[in-house]
Amino acid sequence: MTIDDSDPGRPGESRPLPSRRPAGRGQSRDLERYAALFASRTRVMTSSAMRDLMALTDRPEIISLAGGLPDTSSFGDDTFLEVMERVSHQSARALQYAPTEGLDVAKEAVGVVMAAEGTPVDPEDLLLTTGGQQVIDLVCKALIDPGDVIIAEGPTYPGAIPSFTAYEADVVQIPLDQDGMPIDQLEETLDQLAREGRSPKFIYTIPNFQNPGGVTMSLPRRQRLLQIARERELLILEDNPYGVLRYEGDPLPSLFGLERATGSGANEFVIYLGTFSKVLAPGLRLGWAAAPHPVLAKLNTGKQGADLNSSTISQLFVAEYFASGAWPAYIRGLKERYRRRRDTMLDALAEHAPAEAQWTRPQGGLFIWATLPEWIDTTDLLVRALSRNVAFVPGRAAFLNGQGGSSMRLNFSGVPEDDIREGIRRIGEVINEQVRLYGTITGRRASGAIEERDQRELAAPPTPEEGAALADVLHLPRPGKKTDRRGGELR
Numbered sequence: 001m002t003i004d005d006s007d008p009g010r011p012g013e014s015r016p017l018p019s020r021r022p023a024g025r026g027q028s029r030d031l032e033r034y035a036a037l038f039a040s041r042t043r044v045m046t047s048s049a050m051r052d053l054m055a056l057t058d059r060p061e062i063i064s065l066a067g068g069l070p071d072t073s074s075f076g077d078d079t080f081l082e083v084m085e086r087v088s089h090q091s092a093r094a095l096q097y098a099p100t101e102g103l104d105v106a107k108e109a110v111g112v113v114m115a116a117e118g119t120p121v122d123p124e125d126l127l128l129t130t131g132g133q134q135v136i137d138l139v140c141k142a143l144i145d146p147g148d149v150i151i152a153e154g155p156t157y158p159g160a161i162p163s164f165t166a167y168e169a170d171v172v173q174i175p176l177d178q179d180g181m182p183i184d185q186l187e188e189t190l191d192q193l194a195r196e197g198r199s200p201k202f203i204y205t206i207p208n209f210q211n212p213g214g215v216t217m218s219l220p221r222r223q224r225l226l227q228i229a230r231e232r233e234l235l236i237l238e239d240n241p242y243g244v245l246r247y248e249g250d251p252l253p254s255l256f257g258l259e260r261a262t263g264s265g266a267n268e269f270v271i272y273l274g275t276f277s278k279v280l281a282p283g284l285r286l287g288w289a290a291a292p293h294p295v296l297a298k299l300n301t302g303k304q305g306a307d308l309n310s311s312t313i314s315q316l317f318v319a320e321y322f323a324s325g326a327w328p329a330y331i332r333g334l335k336e337r338y339r340r341r342r343d344t345m346l347d348a349l350a351e352h353a354p355a356e357a358q359w360t361r362p363q364g365g366l367f368i369w370a371t372l373p374e375w376i377d378t379t380d381l382l383v384r385a386l387s388r389n390v391a392f393v394p395g396r397a398a399f400l401n402g403q404g405g406s407s408m409r410l411n412f413s414g415v416p417e418d419d420i421r422e423g424i425r426r427i428g429e430v431i432n433e434q435v436r437l438y439g440t441i442t443g444r445r446a447s448g449a450i451e452e453r454d455q456r457e458l459a460a461p462p463t464p465e466e467g468a469a470l471a472d473v474l475h476l477p478r479p480g481k482k483t484d485r486r487g488g489e490l491r
């Protein structure tokens with residue numbers, strides 16, 4: 001392949017395009033050529049673990065439990081064509097620029113989604129974005145200078161980490177427990193930062209069915225977190241992509257809605273992040289932020305410099321789909337389908353995971369967080385699993401300090417039940433190989449097979465009461481152990 005770029009010394013001669021050769025000395029020289037041009041922030045920028053796996057796991061032979069993929073096959077070709085036909089009748093508008101803050105008709109659809117979980121919103125408080133990921137980027141762009149502190153949960157959403165590192169933030173992670181972020185540890189961290197003369201620019205939390213932990217922040221903790229935000233004048237970035245995807249238990253108010261209901265009637269400290277990616281389709285690349293007006297204005301300015309406006313076609317597609325009234329039934333179908341898949345994965349883990357393993361039982365969302373014996377490294381395990389054509393996200397992708405080495409994130413929404421069973425069987429196979437190898441090397445007996453468990457405990461599914469007790473079980477520091485502000489145990 002060539003480009004017609006004539007060399008003045010050799011008229012009319014086409015030059016070949018640079019080859020996509022594998023990494024080697026030639027590529028190293030190419031990198032050295034541009035090294036002095038790169039901004040200093042590129043030295044700390046990291047790649048998204050999920051995006052790195054995307055090309056690999058797109059191969060049809062791979063069972064991917066890695067991505068946060070909703071089941072878009074349930075949308076239906078006929079529905080897609082019907083909605084696009086209605087959009088096509090507005091072709092001039094669909095092909096035109098839109099206001100940076102978004103079209104009013106698309107904001108109405110946002111209002112429907114937020115109302116479904118009891119969170120009313122004023123359209124004037126909204127900014128439509130190119131997916132929820134752009135909200136994280138815009139918030140960092142507006143608030144973070146190099147060295148500024150962000151507080152996040154540990155583990156946290158792996159896709160947020162590249163944004164945090166790109167803006168050179170100092171990210172302090174608070175270890176999760178079964179009720180979400182422990183607010184007492186948050187307060188200890190804030191006090192320690194204050195003694196150092198620092199205050200976080202914002203607290204990043206995923207309170208509902210946390211990604212990747214699967215846990216849900218309790219109502220008392222939500223209330224206390226908002227109280228702390230008011231007392232210390234701290235911003236909270238509430239990431240809520242899965243709030244309406246609840247499969248059991250009672251819904252809890254969003255932080256955004258709780259602040260509006262219990263405060264002055266306006267939002268002062270909560271930036272709400274939502275997206276149509278999980279409740280409709282990620283290919284639309286349409287999300288939104290709701291925020292206090294001074295913050296929203298800065299996010300708007302940042303978006304103008306990034307992409308002017310989100311896709312007008314996508315906004316009109318969403319508006320027409322929601323106007324049809326089909327969304328409530330679609331969500332009900334998704335919830336039932338995902339609940340079955342969650343239960344299938346839980347059953348498969350009980351059958352194939354080693355006795356030492358622990359995992360969450362999420363009440364909603366898309367993910368289960370599993371923790372293996374501490375001597376198993378899931379980054380190495382992924383290589384072995386890929387040789388069996390199955391993938392997951394290693395736990396280290398959810399931390400910034402090297403933690404999570406024995407954990408993994410498993411997605412149950414994006415693959416059929418038979419593939420979930422087979423994928424977990426294959427993962428269990430490579431885990432148990434590691435268990436047997438460990439026993440051979442150390443001479444210690446490590447129980448790895450399901451036969452080592454008490455079969456009576458696994459013979460029947462849990463009762464509703466037992467299920468509630470099992471919900472959100474997470475491999476965490478044992479009670480009584482103190483942790484430092486970066487999540488490491490203090491001895």
